[in-house]
Amino acid sequence: MGKEILCACEDVTVDDVRRAFETGYRDLESVKRYTGLGTGPCQGKSCIAAVARTLLKLGATPAEVAPFTARPPVEPVPLGELAALDAATLGLDEGVPAEPPPEGAGVAPVAAHPDAPLPARADIVIVGGGIMGLSLAYELGRRGVRDVLVLERGYLNAGASGRNGGGVRAQWSTPTMIRLARRSLELCDRFAVDMGINVWTRRGGYLFLAPTPEQVTRIEANATLHRREGLRTRVISPAEALEVVPELDGSRFLAASWNPDDAVVFPWPFLWGYATRAQAGGASVRTFTRVTGFETSGTRIAAVQTDRGRVACQLVVNACGAWSKEVAALAGVALPNRPTRHEILVTEPLRPWLGPLVSVLGNGLYFSQSQRGEIVGGMGDPVEPEGVVQGSTLRFLARFARAAVTTLPRLAGVKVIRQWAGCYDVTPDNNPVLGPAGFENFHQLSGFVGHGFMMAPAVAELYADWLAGRGKDEIFGRFGVDRFQRGPVAKEDFIIG
């Protein structure tokens, strides 16, 4: 016996690549994610050519082995050195866009995916193969609604579902959000067994640090609500927080909100699991298929046009995350959503040392330790403008590093190995947009403001109930798009990042 290793950092073998390819993950972006190759300390330097050769031998097309998106930094760099940069001198430029690929710009072209042709019709067409769309397709199948087609313009995990930090928390500021999040946490716990694929749910808790008296007031009010809702949230002193994370600088915050039941997960397998089980339940999932328009007839959408053909349908669900606004616009429907870039990074993998996800209220910093040992963290930027932009900035590295090292000084020696960005799908009140808009059969499932991933498992159940005629949850009345015309809206204020 022996192993032929292709990616030495992550111990990925030729057999692993073959298995991924045969499972249907043929393009290099998907193979990277499914096997983990190229995500280690060397950043894919030594493996990418060998993997491309292997895939070609297996029958991949040249387009499918185009190298995966390049992500800085090219060499590991300690957070402490990045923290010394002056972020104020660094701009917020868009960077080289990762999506959509500009013509001839060398970003991986959309591969010609050898999926089956599109069906001529489907009862329900879900636009967007992120966690929202895929979980909805799965839940519809479980309720007997099987003629469902999910259209994804890239590979699975190309959008925010594959770009987020994997946090799942019940610490919200309204009973509705707490209810949804608790249900999602239950489903995350069961996901691996229910869906047959590991998602590495770990209930390490969430620790929100409150650096100002105003923030302390806020977490105290939330904790009161949480206890009423049956959560174990406690407001704890810096000394108690240091028992949870001894490496924190206890002088940097006045109190903390601690809930030991919150969790982190590994996002990617959620999509693979939902996609696999949705298809087993009768749905079809088509990747590398872009929606280009809608055919309408009176108050209804009659068909979805794509770059691979037309699909007649009874109902359309727009679940495109940050792209929901532009997809709705294809039907002439205006959504209030404001997609906004959110940057994130990952460090070298370390032995387990950090239990919870740590977040600092006020500046939006958050970080946790992934199942593989990396520190995964992000931080919003108040001057980030609206726009679907997924390029990376040095400014983010500098801002994140300074905030992280201030919060936990020993991070200074931890090295960043990769940065990327995704988009928050922001709405005026930080709450989602659900239900029909513009047309009676044009449903919206968007506007989750950076927490769509954690809400999806629960929301999909409720949405599937509604579409399958099993009752309409109150969220669909509460979060309809018409609420913005009805006057002031109460804002969810516990958004991080």
Add this chain to the structure above:
Amino acid sequence: MPRLPAFPSDCTVTVDGVPLPARAGEPLAAALIAAGRPLLSRSAKYHRPRGAFCLVGACGTCLVRAGGLPNQRACRLPCAPDLVIETQNAVPSVRHDLLGLLDAVYAHGMDHHHLMTWNALANRAAVAVARQLAGLGQLPGADAGPVPPGPPAQAEPWEALVVGAGPAGLAAAEALAEQGRRVLLADSEPVAGGRLRARLGLTGEPGLDWAAGVAARVRAAGGEVALGTAVLGFWIDAGAPLAALRGEGRGLRLVRPGRIVLCPGGHPTPLAAVDGDRPGVHAARGLLAALAEHGVLPGRRIAVAGEGAEAQAAAARFAAAGVAVEAAPAVARVHGRARVRAVEVPGRGRVLCDAVAVALPPAPAVTLARLLGAAVEPGEDGTPAVRVDAEGRTSVPGLLAAGEVTGAVDPAAAAERGRRAGEAARG
């Protein structure tokens, strides 16, 4: 005979508490090879024995803990009398790692996606155990080395930034300096020359004296040759490329170059063979540089994997140093665990050796070019390379490239193309 006699050890470093003879300034990885101890680490998932492979900071197989900091590359750690390192990711030691059992238990590989998903209890256990096995080094110690001073508030303006001080980059920098341009020439290695350091003596190959001359001319024209300085990446900032450069222990520098010539060469190609990741399998160029600069002999009998002029030249260099050489145009399997014992060569069978030098064409280092949006093209075998015209222009205005980053090219031709790219960058 771990070293050529002309290169005596002159200091002692400490590895896991054991003294190891070394030459001050040489990379730790070279000292370990010279000491006949290629085993250096254990891999992330299966705890496979590993040693330094690429020797130029391009792979992740030689990570050690040094100065309280985890995951430092042994090929980038200069030996000094006070260098104390600890190996990582092994229980109790890299030589006898109990977790190496994982490699045997999962002899056919471990499908972590579907591991223990049969019931909640088993899955919870899998998550807990996997977390305990995850990660490489430990969190930096509270007493880890001081963070270098902060960079200047303003990015340095340079007329041109040339990345890579191999034949192409040197020639590009020279062409720019001849016109009086202020050039910053950066290379992540501590010595200029790139593959010239291997002293392969290929037809028309420039010598290292030429490299030294170029460095002098670049400096005389107001430029700088920044060795041991890696370009971390390019970001678009205020509409123009911004580069961050890093010298180990010296902090970051920000550079806004007017022109960029990318000559980072290629990354050593791993040996595509069963157990081709064993300690004692090294990139040939790195071994030859260590031989030339520090007299390091990788073993008594070395298999040179690969075909063509470079593999033959590499074999000749090892033979001239007194190492028995086995030609291995292809390798199907590597035998040995803590170090190489033999290789399987198709058509020849088992060939005894105690080291393998991999002399395969490198994979073009396209990442920096791609960060600026430059088009790449797959070669016949799928290996991507930066697409350039005859003057070295990429698809991005103001961004040029030359040398092995654009595909296979011998050192003489790389220098010629580098020169042309440098001339094109002047205009």
